[in-house]
Amino acid sequence: MAASPASNGSVSGSDDVRPLFCQIYCRLKSELLEDPAFDFTDDAREWIEKMLDYNVPGGKLNRGLSVVDSYKLLKEGKELSEEELFLSCVLGWCxxxxxxYFLVLDDIMDNSHTRRGQPCWFRIPKVGLIAANDGIILRNHIPRMLQRHFKGKPYYVDLLDLFNEVEFQTACGQMLDLITTHEGETDLSKYKLPVYKRIVQYKTAYYSFYLPVACALLMSGENLDQFVDVKNILIEMGTYFQVQDDYLDCFGDPKFIGKIGTDIEDFKCSWLVVQAMERASESEKKILYENYGKNDPACVAKVKAIYNDLDLQKVFTDYENASYTQLISSIEAQPSQAVQAVL
Known part of the structure; x- marks a missing residue:
C-alpha cells in the first residue's frame, strides 16, 4: 500500500518536523492495531495500544528524527515532497x-527499575514477564510497517536486510555484554578497553548511530557498500556516546538522565570500571573486587570513592575532548559536503 501524504504542500528542510513525527506515530499505531494478519479482540487491542504508548514514544526520539534530518541534508537543500517526509518519518519510527524492543527486554535481563523516568514496563502491575512477549511483538511490528509503506520501493529489500543485520549485531552485542559480565564476576581484570569497545560497538553504535543514516542513504538511492568510512565514523560516534552514558550512570543526576544508574550493582563492563582497573593500585583493586557488583549502597559508595580518588571525572573530560577532535578531523576528511553535514 502506498504511503499517503503526511500533510498538505511540500515541506522545507528547515521546518521542525517533531510535531508531524509524533502525529505519524498515531497513524502507524492505528494501522498496527487493525493489521489484517491478526483477528484482534478488544482486550488484545487495548493491551497493545497501552504497551506501545508506554514504551515507544517516551524517549527523546533522537534516533528516529535523525533519519528525517539526515535525509534532508542528503537532499542538499531541495524541498522534500510529502511522500518523502512521510516515509523518512516511518523509517524513523521503525x-x-x-x-x-531492545529496552523492554534489556530491562528484564538487567532487572532494572526505571526507564525514561518511570518504572520499567515489566514492573507494571499485571505485566511482569508478559513484557518478554511484548518485546517480540514490538520487533515484529517493524517488518509490518516496512511492508505496508515500502514494498514497492526499489530499496525495500535493502531496508529489510539492513534492519535484520543491525538487529543481529545488537543482539550479539547484548550477548557479549551478558557473558562478559559473568566472566567479570569471576575475574574483574577481564574488563579491559578492547572488550568494552567491542561490546559498545555492537550493542549500541550500530542501531543508534549507523542505522538512522543508513536508512536515509537508502532512501536517497545510495549503495551502502560505498559508505564504509561513514559507517566507521558513526560507530566511533556511538562509542563516544556510550562512554558518556556510562559516565552519567555514575555521576549524572537521575532527575535529568531519566533513570537510576545501576552499572556498579549490575557488575557491568562499564567504561568507568575499565579505566579504574587500569589505574588502581593493588589496594584499590582489592576494594573494587570486594565491592563491585554488590547490590548494597555501602559497597556502591566504596566503588564511587575509588572512582573519585582516581579522578575519573578528569579522565572522562580528557577522553571527551580527544574523541571530539578526532571525530571532527575524520568528518572533515569526507569528500562529500552532504555526507559531512549528515555526520
Whole structure:
C-alpha cells in the first residue's frame, strides 16, 4: 500500500518536523492495531495500544528524527515532497520501535527499575514477564510497517536486510555484554578497553548511530557498500556516546538522565570500571573486587570513592575532548559536503 501524504504542500528542510513525527506515530499505531494478519479482540487491542504508548514514544526520539534530518541534508537543500517526509518519518519510527524492543527486554535481563523516568514496563502491575512477549511483538511490528509503506520501493529489500543485520549485531552485542559480565564476576581484570569497545560497538553504535543514516542513504538511492568510512565514523560516534552514558550512570543526576544508574550493582563492563582497573593500585583493586557488583549502597559508595580518588571525572573530560577532535578531523576528511553535514 502506498504511503499517503503526511500533510498538505511540500515541506522545507528547515521546518521542525517533531510535531508531524509524533502525529505519524498515531497513524502507524492505528494501522498496527487493525493489521489484517491478526483477528484482534478488544482486550488484545487495548493491551497493545497501552504497551506501545508506554514504551515507544517516551524517549527523546533522537534516533528516529535523525533519519528525517539526515535525509534532508542528503537532499542538499531541495524541498522534500510529502511522500518523502512521510516515509523518512516511518523509517524513523521503525528505529524507535526497534529501540523499544531492545529496552523492554534489556530491562528484564538487567532487572532494572526505571526507564525514561518511570518504572520499567515489566514492573507494571499485571505485566511482569508478559513484557518478554511484548518485546517480540514490538520487533515484529517493524517488518509490518516496512511492508505496508515500502514494498514497492526499489530499496525495500535493502531496508529489510539492513534492519535484520543491525538487529543481529545488537543482539550479539547484548550477548557479549551478558557473558562478559559473568566472566567479570569471576575475574574483574577481564574488563579491559578492547572488550568494552567491542561490546559498545555492537550493542549500541550500530542501531543508534549507523542505522538512522543508513536508512536515509537508502532512501536517497545510495549503495551502502560505498559508505564504509561513514559507517566507521558513526560507530566511533556511538562509542563516544556510550562512554558518556556510562559516565552519567555514575555521576549524572537521575532527575535529568531519566533513570537510576545501576552499572556498579549490575557488575557491568562499564567504561568507568575499565579505566579504574587500569589505574588502581593493588589496594584499590582489592576494594573494587570486594565491592563491585554488590547490590548494597555501602559497597556502591566504596566503588564511587575509588572512582573519585582516581579522578575519573578528569579522565572522562580528557577522553571527551580527544574523541571530539578526532571525530571532527575524520568528518572533515569526507569528500562529500552532504555526507559531512549528515555526520
Amino acid at each position: 528505529i524507535e520501535w526497534l529501540q523499544a
